[in-house]
Amino acid sequence: MSKKRDAKKIVYESARDFPQMPMSQGSMLWNKTGSWRNIRPEIHLEKCTQCGICWKFCPDMSIVIENEFPAVDYDYCKGCGICAEECPMKCIVMVEERK
């Protein structure tokens, strides 16, 4: 579901090509941290009131609003469960990740 563009890891071969200082080269485009997850949030939209609390509380900006409803960006969601804990309608459940 990710709308992020594809990116490759940048590895410089020569010190000459390096920037002068450590600065981001878009590393989070390829470094998809969702693989760290052991449990995954699943949103049951039939009970969702579109309050946006899950979006607001997600510490990794992994809740995205699509067509006015929340969805999980599994490329980056690490499964912390804060969205499920905070959802007033309890429509987010955490389920075990099967790898």
Place this chain on the structure above:
Amino acid sequence: MRKVIMGNHALSYGAMLSRTQVISAYPITPQTQVVELLSEMCADGTLQAKFIKVESEHSAMAACIGASIAGARTFTATSAQGLALMHELLHWASGGRLPIVMGDINRAMAPGWSIWTDQNDSLSQRDTGWMQFYVSSNQEVIDTTIQAFKIAETIGIPAMVVLDAFALSHTYEVVDIPEQDKVDAYLPPYKPYARLTPDAPCAFDGLTGPEHYFELRYKLQKDMEKVPALFDKTGREFEKIFGRRLEAVEPYLCDDAEIILVTSGTAGFTARVAVDEMRKEGIKIGNLRIRMFRPFPFDDVRRILAKASKIAVLDRNISYGYHGIFCQEVKSALNGSGSSAPVFGFIAGLGGRDIKAASFREIVDIVRRQDKPAEEINWIGVKK
């Protein structure tokens, strides 16, 4: 304009004339007047800059780092325990390649609690990747501050301007304060290599893996190695505009000297007085004052000391378990250079005890009596 000012205010004027845009500092004796005057200049509009008050030196350097990443010309000043508290952030400034300029007023480290001068505070930060310039007059304070911004911004490395507590910081001298238009001609506005801006979003100083970290450090060292030539170039440019030459090392009567006294800071000028006196008595003696400590001016030091038959290094600092820190550097500079001159190490003036012209006479008496150093450390003025 010629004015009688204290060393601390010379630092403030240097920062003001450099059109510093952000200053963040925490007051500590003997640095206080530096930022006191700058805060007044910010308040009355003399200086168009943001003065950020903070609760510690750690936060002061953190604020400077943020301002510098945002593209502002940034200044701070501190002493002793304050500098030690900044230690972690000093690495962030140099590793992040931010041309922050900082005044450090050399104050002895506690305990025993001291406000008086010695160099152990700044020399404890030797390996943080900052340039260090040790000055010996109020004129040099103001001139070197302006030059430090130019070097730092050209090469992307932060710089410390280091001066002795009280012996310079609170001593009033006549200073030729440069005209603003001349300083503007010498030091153009800061153009950062990259900066934090919404126009080109980018994160700085993030996680850097083993595939890249090593090269960043390699580049920092390679750029450090360019500084001696850059110091010379910017020193000559300074001379063209202001008529005063700024050099990484300052030899005095060294050409025919058999004994050369190596010094730094205010002790450098005191040494000159002693050299003049002893020259009158026919002693062939000279003085080499080291202004740039990091990067260390190896080539200059080797060249000037090459002809000396004996070398005496005066340190107002100590590396416990070895000896004086400038002495170590001089010895390592001479290693393999072909010089067979013995290097005598002297430690004097710790915690603000006076270094007088007579101290240098005592040093020279020891050097003349001995063919080789009898002691690793010769203590001058200590109550043994």
